[in-house]
Amino acid sequence: MNSRLSAVDIRQFETKHQIRLPADFAAFLQLAGNGGAGPYYGIYGIEKMHPLDYTVDDPPANFLALPCPLYPDMSRENDWEKEFNNDVYHGILVIGTQGCSYMIGLIVTGEYAGRVVYLDEDNQPPYVILEPDFLSWYERWLDELLAGCEMSGFGYGLRGEEPQLWQIFDDPATQDRHRGFAVDALLRWPTLSRAGRGRAAELLGHPLAGVRAAACRVVRKFQIHEAAKLLVPRLQDEAAEVRQAAVYAAENLQQRFDPEAVVLLFDENEEVAQSAYFALNATQPHSRAILLQLLRSPHRSLRGFAANAIDWKLNDVPLLIELLADENFSVRHYAILGLRQLKNPSCLPAATELLAREIDPNHIDNLLRLLGDIPGETNVDLLLKWIADADDLHRLAAFESLCKLGDLRAKPVAEKLLAETKTPSRRTNLGWMGDAKSIATLARESLRKSPHEELRKLGGGWWNWLKPW
Structure with a gap:
């Protein structure tokens, strides 16, 4: 952990951003340390923490102090933003990263102040953690880390060991959506009891689609072969999420279930069809x-x-x-x-x-x-036209083809290209691309491969006068 902060350090930060940090988080910075060890890539030091005010063109000075509208169990569909009238990233302090464009945030204002939220700079739906505060989330990380749980998706869903998760599932007061969460949470644990394996197989026929899909994922991870026959109806389930989970489970159990699984390649749901493609191809390449x-x-x-x-x-x-x-x-x-x-x-x-x-x-x-x-x-006329293009790589591709055709109209073009010592380049959405070799070198290589002796001579080297293999 990094060195601990003083109360003065924290107060200065709060004054700057016109907020009060959640009490447990402020205590963590003072008593445990100013960031350091934590989920994913750790917790930032306070000097690196920042609001998400770059998501708007002209953010107000009190951006972090404005109430955050996000809440647990909010929509995770592509149109998730439509229910919010104001900027959805108000009141969120970024306290860490999950890697790439994914961030860990802490809600500091609004109804759910104190909760951790997972965010994506590419505007995928946020996920508000179910734990009520930072320390509960952090302690869950410590517990699951020590227990040998799968940590790649830490923080999603419900916490608890297998007995607790079954209790949540069986509790009449548990929301339907959280029943599926309880079954999915079993996936974090390294082992599943014999009774748990039997229950997971039974849940393949549960009336809730979220539970059936979660049961398919459990069958897949723990390779519950006794559930293989029960997977067959799930491949034709009315819910797309169940069909998608079932085909992966069938593949992991090395059960192709032809023709039921093959039909999913032509499913009306694109995600199901994609899953079927990869799952079936892993067992046997598609014909x-x-x-x-x-x-x-x-x-x-x-x-x-x-x-x-x-x-x-x-x-x-x-x-x-x-x-x-x-x-x-x-x-x-x-x-x-x-x-x-x-x-x-x-x-x-x-x-x-x-x-x-x-x-x-x-x-x-x-x-x-x-x-x-x-x-x-008409090939040569077209290629000559493209050789005059402003794009270096288009010019070289056209010249390469002219040489390959053995057309002597490439000779005057060659004289110009052989005088260009710069490297070819092209600006793309992903940045610059090109070649480490110069335009002259690349042109010379194309000449040397030509079937026409005169063009090969222009490429240099007496051995290139010979007809290429």
Whole structure:
């Protein structure tokens, strides 16, 4: 732990932000330490703690003092913000990180002041911890850490050991949603009693969907093979969350349940279909027949998975041409690569049309290389046009194709490229991309691979005059 704070240190922080820290948290900073050991990556020191005022353009000075509207059991759907009229991040002090964009916050104002809340800078739904205050949450971490619990998702759901969790589940006063939480909480523990295994299997038929889904997850983690037959109806459950959990449980028990599980590849719910794809593929790779069907799926992600996995055949060219118009970036990407692999001239009109409207720079690069893989009447004119493009990588891809076609109109272009000593670069949403080699070096490499002797000579080195293998 870091050095402890004084009461004066805490008061200065409170004055600066116009708040009073929850009493237990202030005591933690004074008696335990100014941050240090704690869940995930630990607790920040007070000098690193901050409000989430960068979520608004012009935050007021008392942003942290404004009441936080978040509450336990709030919606975790994508449209979670619609119920709030004001900024949802008022009154939250960031006290740690879970890694990447995920943060640990402490609500310091409002009805649930004192509670820990998990947040995401990418605006995924927040999760308000069920423990009533910071110290309860922190002590739970210590208890579960010492007990050997799974800590990767610490803080979600209910606390308690197996007997306590079954008591919560059986209590008539427990909310329906919390019954599912109680079963899910069993997943944190390293072992499950024989009685618990039997109960989990029985709960696969429970009337509450949240409980059935949680029971599937318990069956999966603890590999309750005696529940295998009871999983079959859950693969056709009316609730999507249950079908999704059931297919993963079946895969973990090495039970494919054909054809029941295969049907889930075509489920109306995209998340269920995704889960079925990965779960079934882990047991046995999908057949070509299945992948061809998935290329017609209404779900974007499934079409992308199938386009990536399938082994293309020559008779797939019409389908690949059709997939060039797919709205999914990944599908178009793999369709272009498939056409490059098959090298069938019938695809050139569609590829040329796509090149005229495509906006993704990586797709454009691959389409330009496709024009070098398959000779065509208009290819050279198109490539010469793209060599004049402002994008370095487009120019190099077009030049590479010209060299591959062995067209001598590449010679005057080569003279210009061979004089460029800078490295190629492109600005993308993810930052800059390019190559460590210079434009001249890359152009020389393309020349050396050309089937035309004159172009190979321009690449330098007498051994490159020979026809490449």
